Amino acid sequence: MAHEGMRAGDGDRQRVADRLREALDEGRLDLSEYDERVQQAYAAKTYGELEGLLADLPGTVPVEKAQVEPHRVTEPPASAPAMKGHRSGPPLPGILGVFLVCVVVWAMSSLGSGEWHYFWPGWVLIPVVFALLAHFRDRGKRGH
Structure with a gap:
């Protein structure tokens, strides 16, 4: 047929x-x-x-009638070396850097006005705490 x-x-x-x-x-x-x-x-x-x-x-x-072949995914060879210096998890230095910049802005604005304002960088600290908890929780699971 x-x-x-x-x-x-x-x-x-x-x-x-x-x-x-x-x-x-x-x-x-x-x-x-x-x-x-x-x-x-x-x-x-x-x-x-x-x-x-x-x-x-x-x-x-x-x-x-198509002349295009489907894409084939190739696996990397088993002997391929692992990436050195690569680590999974949150980028702690970057998150801490953002928090520190916020603290400096808060301190400068408070000093400039002559009174201590509400510590709003504390809100930025929340993801930092979660990132630190994830880092230390996963630390034992990852190879050093």
């Missing part, structure tokens, strides 16, 4: 409907033609009926 005569599945019909939606968004089909073709796509029983709906749209190549 030829490919065109084979029965199409729901996924095949959905892919054609999605491509028709793209053609509508690109301005290649008007709304009435899109509606007509989508109805035909969902009513199609064979691959031949589906391919006919996309035949006049650019960029549509049937899978069996």
